[in-house]
Amino acid sequence: MKCKTCGKNSDSEYCFQHKVRKPLSAGKGFSTKMSGISSIKSKYVHNDGHILQREMFLNIWKKRKHNSEVSGVYLGSEPMSTYFHHILPKNKYPEACLDEENIILLSLLEHSNVENDMYKYEEVNKRRKQLNLKYERT
Numbered sequence: 001m002k003c004k005t006c007g008k009n010s011d012s013e014y015c016f017q018h019k020v021r022k023p024l025s026a027g028k029g030f031s032t033k034m035s036g037i038s039s040i041k042s043k044y045v046h047n048d049g050h051i052l053q054r055e056m057f058l059n060i061w062k063k064r065k066h067n068s069e070v071s072g073v074y075l076g077s078e079p080m081s082t083y084f085h086h087i088l089p090k091n092k093y094p095e096a097c098l099d100e101e102n103i104i105l106l107s108l109l110e111h112s113n114v115e116n117d118m119y120k121y122e123e124v125n126k127r128r129k130q131l132n133l134k135y136e137r138t
Helices: 034-047 050-063 108-116 122-134
Strands: 084-086 103-105
Touching: 050 103, 103 122
Parallel strands: none
Antiparallel strands: 084 103
């Protein structure tokens, strides 16, 4: 399939760079405090942990500067899911999915670039090396 905007190959109507983005929701009826996570976890883990991931992203957004950790580009005041990149892929390292160290903040273009070439940025490569040691499998 081809992207409707740029014509690049994609899995859906739009490529990663042009697909519609939504800001991280602030509530959806759930507390954004981590104290209530255990009750939410048992009910929503079957849903790929999206509730927990949103909570983690919001925690990271509160703790870190709102700049790309590769280029320093300001990302804005609203957290978007495309700013959060899992250095170790969720499908290969499910145990690292909710690890804040496994998340790096990137601009949309940087995220698109790293999705196409995982070795593109030295900062991501450095963190991947550290995470591989942390999650070394025997």
